Amino acid sequence: MLQLNHLNCGYDTEDVIRDVSLQIEAGKIVCLFGPNGCGKTTLLKAIAGLLPYRGTIRFAGVEVAKMKRRDLAANIALMSQVSDTYFDYSVYDTVLLGRYLYGSKGFFPHTSKADEEIVRQCLEEVDLWQVKDQPITELSGGQLQRVFLARTFVQEPRLILLDEPTNHLDLKYQLELIERLRTWCQRPGRAVIGVLHDLNLALQFADQAVLLQAGSVALDGEAKEVLQNPMVTEVFGIDIKSYMQKSLLKWQ
Amino acid sequence: MQNGLKLLTMLILSFLCLCLAACIGSVAVPVSQVIKIVANRLLGLPLSENISALNATVVWNLRMARACLAFLAGAALAASGTVMQSVLRNPLASSYTMGVSSGASLGAAIIIISGFSLPILGRFTLPAAGLLAGLLTVFLAVSLAAKVDKGFSGNTIILTGMVFSLFVNALLTLIAYFFQSHTRNILLWQMGTFALKDWSYVYLLFPIVMIGLILLLYHSRELDLLTFGEEQAAVMGVETTKVKWRLLSVAAALTGSAVAFCGVIGFIDLIAPHVVRRWCGASHRWVVPVSALFGGCFMVLADMVARTIISPSELPVGAITALIGAPFFAYIYFKRRK
Numbered sequence: 001m002l003q004l005n006h007l008n009c010g011y012d013t014e015d016v017i018r019d020v021s022l023q024i025e026a027g028k029i030v031c032l033f034g035p036n037g038c039g040k041t042t043l044l045k046a047i048a049g050l051l052p053y054r055g056t057i058r059f060a061g062v063e064v065a066k067m068k069r070r071d072l073a074a075n076i077a078l079m080s081q082v083s084d085t086y087f088d089y090s091v092y093d094t095v096l097l098g099r100y101l102y103g104s105k106g107f108f109p110h111t112s113k114a115d116e117e118i119v120r121q122c123l124e125e126v127d128l129w130q131v132k133d134q135p136i137t138e139l140s141g142g143q144l145q146r147v148f149l150a151r152t153f154v155q156e157p158r159l160i161l162l163d164e165p166t167n168h169l170d171l172k173y174q175l176e177l178i179e180r181l182r183t184w185c186q187r188p189g190r191a192v193i194g195v196l197h198d199l200n201l202a203l204q205f206a207d208q209a210v211l212l213q214a215g216s217v218a219l220d221g222e223a224k225e226v227l228q229n230p231m232v233t234e235v236f237g238i239d240i241k242s243y244m245q246k247s248l249l250k251w252q
Numbered sequence: 253m254q255n256g257l258k259l260l261t262m263l264i265l266s267f268l269c270l271c272l273a274a275c276i277g278s279v280a281v282p283v284s285q286v287i288k289i290v291a292n293r294l295l296g297l298p299l300s301e302n303i304s305a306l307n308a309t310v311v312w313n314l315r316m317a318r319a320c321l322a323f324l325a326g327a328a329l330a331a332s333g334t335v336m337q338s339v340l341r342n343p344l345a346s347s348y349t350m351g352v353s354s355g356a357s358l359g360a361a362i363i364i365i366s367g368f369s370l371p372i373l374g375r376f377t378l379p380a381a382g383l384l385a386g387l388l389t390v391f392l393a394v395s396l397a398a399k400v401d402k403g404f405s406g407n408t409i410i411l412t413g414m415v416f417s418l419f420v421n422a423l424l425t426l427i428a429y430f431f432q433s434h435t436r437n438i439l440l441w442q443m444g445t446f447a448l449k450d451w452s453y454v455y456l457l458f459p460i461v462m463i464g465l466i467l468l469l470y471h472s473r474e475l476d477l478l479t480f481g482e483e484q485a486a487v488m489g490v491e492t493t494k495v496k497w498r499l500l501s502v503a504a505a506l507t508g509s510a511v512a513f514c515g516v517i518g519f520i521d522l523i524a525p526h527v528v529r530r531w532c533g534a535s536h537r538w539v540v541p542v543s544a545l546f547g548g549c550f551m552v553l554a555d556m557v558a559r560t561i562i563s564p565s566e567l568p569v570g571a572i573t574a575l576i577g578a579p580f581f582a583y584i585y586f587k588r589r590k
Contacts, residue, residue: 001321043358044377048486048487049487050487052402069490069491072487073488074489077487078483078487080483080484084341085480086341087479088529088533088534089479089533089534090528090533093533093534093535097476097480100473100477100489101489103486203320237456241493
């Protein structure tokens with residue numbers, strides 16, 4: 001579904017991502033992890049077509065750099081880390097913007113019944129239908145994150161890229177999000193790549209894990225194997241497994 | 253109230269403001285007579301016998317022309333301010349930040365000191381030079397931003413705009429210093445006025461404002477998406493660089509023409525979008541037209557105060573927009589926050 005070959009990219013003249021090659025199959029949830037500053041967000045931006053790159057990024061056989069913005073948006077959606085909001089859009093209007101690429105162009109863009117239905121459904125799923133008329137500037141960080149998640153889903157892409165999607169969510173919504181992504185992925189031709197710092201979540205729900213170190217792939221494979229590889233301890237500089245086990249003992 | 257109804261209310265208010273401006277002056281003319289004169293000139297309906305030819309001329313040729321010009325300038329500034337704030341994601345951004353006014357002032361100053369006049373343009377040489385110089389300044393600022401920042405971010409555009417604005421202002425200061433005999437004329441031009449402007453100015457500004465507003469309405473959804481940032485707009489399918497160039501050009505042309513015809517009048521481009529967003533929400537489909545109408549009404553009322561408060565002399569309209577606008581804006585903005 002998605003193939004990266006010898007990918008190099010970054011900002012200005014400096015490469016942040018160096019010689020990355022990856023293959024993502026349809027139906028998979030992929031966890032991208034690594035220490036701060038290792039290039040996770042940059043990699044997601046490159047896949048979303050937001051950065052110039054060298055090497056190849058092919059989605060369903062088509063080079064991402066050659067795709068038009070609308071075609072790209074119909075296939076790949078990126079939910080970035082929650083950003084500042086300046087204007088009082090309602091929750092409903094914000095999510096409806098995710099349907100932009102399906103709408104007609106012109107002076108009075110038409111909102112179809114199908115658009116209204118999918119927006120309602122997604123808002124109900126993230127538990128925000130009851131506040132649909134509230135301005136987004138009055139929402140908590142977690143609510144805002146759920147608004148942007150709903151907007152990502154109404155875009156109906158085939159590949160969802162999530163940059164730390166759980167960092168503002170409480171435990172209940174974190175689990176619900178992951179369950180929802182799993183259900184979403186079951187439809188043919190879909191996949192998710194998410195940057196996750198919670199390795200417990202990654203261990204429970206990801207099929208594939210990719211460890212990035214200084215812009216290169218240090219490990220790539222089945223999630224359970226990658227997360228338990230001693231190299232993870234080496235890269236993060238702490239013994240993650242024993243830390244997790246100690247935490248678990250405290251609960252017992 | 254539905255947004256459609258709010259737009260209709262603003263349309264009616266706009267008509268009333270224009271009529272009110274035509275009523276008030278050194279000779280007061282009743283509203284009923286003003287409406288009859290307007291109907292006579294626009295629809296060809298016969299004038300009543302009790303309306304003198306002098307009143308008809310004063311109302312139509314002097315006051316209504318002036319009010320319509322003020323309305324168009326206010327509408328252009330307000331719509332342009334809306335776009336600048338949204339595209340640059342900065343509630344304090346305006347075309348003035350991008351150097352339109354300093355560029356236009358420099359263009360006008362060069363014409364004033366040189367006394368140059370193109371025969372084909374005649375008395376419109378001065379506004380044409382102002383418009384061209386204003387647009388050129390914005391074009392240079394935005395081009396530099398696009399060159400130094402591939403992401404074409406709002407902050408870079410604001411910074412390059414300010415750099416150009418300050419640089420052009422410095423040139424203007426030098427001109428004022430070396431050509432002191434012209435300083436008063438340059439200053440008066442910058443202060444802004446609608447005095448001695450006839451229908452020919454309205455005929456020139458009207459198509460520019462209408463085309464500008466139509467283009468902005470056409471891009472209302474892209475404007476909505478851009479308020480969430482370039483990257484988010486791009487991942488939802490917007491060709492951000494192309495659309496931003498287009499929107500910034502339209503906004504600069506709107507402000508540039510208003511400044512070129514009427515001088516540097518501040519504050520409306522800042523307050524109109526904020527007040528309207530409080531009233532109608534953030535969707536540009538409504539904010540653009542309602543802001544334009546609000547800006548138009550506000551400018552007509554400010555000009556009315558400017559020309560009547562110390563009649564027969566006049567105050568600079570830019571001072572009035574800020575004097576009325578600042579407390580009004582503070583009231584609207586902080587009342588809601590509370």
